[in-house]
Amino acid sequence: MVPPPSTSGKTLMSRVEDALLPLINLVFLLLMFFIVAGQLADEPLPELPSTGASQSQQPYADLLVTASGDWQVAGETLTRETLPGRLPGAQSGQPLKVAAAGAISMAQLETLFRVLASSGYTDIILLTEPSS
Structure with a gap:
């Protein structure tokens, strides 16, 4: 006779x-993997000056933050009050591209970002140069 299988109780x-x-x-x-993988953007980031063939070529950005902390649009330095009027509309559906110098502090x-948020910008892409 065969004993019953052990079930350990x-x-x-x-x-x-x-x-x-x-x-x-x-x-x-697997669910978590596909959630994260689905959030990755299909559009590539613009080429940064240090990675391109020409060091003088700048990536396209709606707003440039210089090393001295100035905010520039199309070469014109702007203030907190004049900045929102010179940027593309916040409701355009396109993210605002901000290029910042590497020496900019997080406080700056x-x-x-507080000025941009108060102007209605919710989708911002920050472009910086990689550290070497």
């Missing part, structure tokens, strides 16, 4: 639950 339902736990974990991890960028 567990019921059939608890053994099934124990067997499904790794499968549930795997499905959760935070001031700029």
